[in-house]
Amino acid sequence: MPHSTHKELILGIMVATTGISLLVLWYHKILKPRTSMNFPRLLSLGKKFDSVSLPDESHSEHGASVVFRRRQLQILEKLNELLSNMEELKEEIKFLKETIPKLEECIQDELGGKITVHKISPQHRARKKKVTTVQRPATSNSSEEAESEGGYITANTDTEEQSFPDPQALNTHIEELKLDVLLQKVDHLRINESNKMESFELLCDHKEKFSEEIEFLWRLARAYGDMYDLSTNTQEKKHYANVGKTLGERAITRAPMNGHCHLWYAVLCGYVSEFEGLQNKINCGYLFKKHLDIAIQLLPEEPLLYYLKGRYCYTVSKLSWIEKKMASTLFGEIPSSTVHEALYNFLKTEELQPGYSVSNYMYASKCYVELGESQEAWKFCNLALLLPIVTKEDKDAHKEVKKIIDSLKRRKANKKNHKTTEKVK
Secondary structure: OOHHHHHHHHHHHHHHHHHHHHHHHHHHHHHHHHHOOOHHHHHOHHHHHHHOOOOOOOOOHHHHHHHHHHHHHHHHHHHHHHHHHHHHHHHHHHHHHHHHHHHHHHHHHHHOOOOOOOOOOHHHHHHHHHOOOOOOOOOOOOOOEEEOHHHOEEEOOOHHHOOOOOOOOOOOOOOOOOHHHHHHHHHHHHOOHHHHHHHHHHHHHOHHHHOOOHHHHHHHHHHHHHHHHHOOOHHHHHHHHHHHHHHHHHHHHHOOOOHHHHHHHHHHHHHHHOOOOHHHHHHHHHHHHHHHHHHHHHOOOOHHHHHHHHHHHHHHHOOOHHHHHHHHHHHOOOOOOOHHHHHHHHHHHHHHOOOOOHHHHHHHHHHHHHOOOHHHHHHHHHHHHHOOOOOHHHHHHHHHHHHHHHHHHHHHHHHHHHHHHHHHO
8 A cells, every 4th residue: 555545544543533532622611511411400491490580481471481492492402413413423433443444454564464354244154155156246335325205314225236145146046936936935935034044045036037026025125124133244234224125115115005015114114223323213213103004004914013013112102301302303293102002012912923922922021010010921921931932032032031030029029028027017
């Protein structure tokens, strides 16, 4: 690498470091004194405003309302400004993380001892062992951003051609299948967790032939969601989520009355939100809820939809004050739900398909714990322990169930001790 490039890299690091230092200094000296308040103080602002007498407030109740709203907006503006600055700081740190390895390579080049390390994810290794891949010219990732439904900003939505394990022809010898036969085979393979990758490969092999068919398109979007679940690499997961969301959006545009299109588009919106900042995360949540409700209307007997709806309701019931305010600022309404609504959907899932999943039982037991119904919580925990552990989600849910059981045991022991103490008194 030329010596001038070394200087540019070093200069870039110095400039980035200086930028971060100035930002931190500015935050501590200027922004922090004005915005440093904890949640209890934020939540008690209403009481403080009532105790402050202003000339405008003394004239009428209308004036007091205007002043109060103006101050609320000022607080939200400060919070938005702080969030924006935090996003800029994250970008600076990301730049440093990307630049330092390059600097290390430059130093190794100078010393004549360049060392290259190529990491391969488990999915790449499995694919290399299983099939013979077709080499294609490498294509650069697009840095352009596209705006999709709801004003959501997506980067690299044209990532179907990125250098991930998603070639147009995965096998050198492709068995040509008719559409109905292909769909049946794909659905059958997907029943088994270990065959989901093969199902994905089969769909990719026929992508050029059937990409205009709706039944093929939503299954391909679903397969990208499966690959998101199977992958352990963050960049791969992000790639699969973005491509799948793009395919899902294409599917609902072409078939707005197909419930499966709305279902998997909602799921992929949820996956994409895992890699986004607060604003896009809230936007994804809005799209998730919107298309989930449409899917429930079109597929009222699909248990997965009620499980997902229960997860959404449970999460929204736990939103903080600031998250709700941000959502209302963006969409004009505050998302609301309750633990009772969440429980209703988990029980509906169980009604449609008894023993649906370990996770469904786990969330139902959590709801019962919060509602103070310990006996029902015990019941669903025990049901969860009877189910086999098949997926990673099952494994995580099983661990959570054991934590809930431990919590219920402690609560029971505390009640017993309390009763004993009362008797002694």
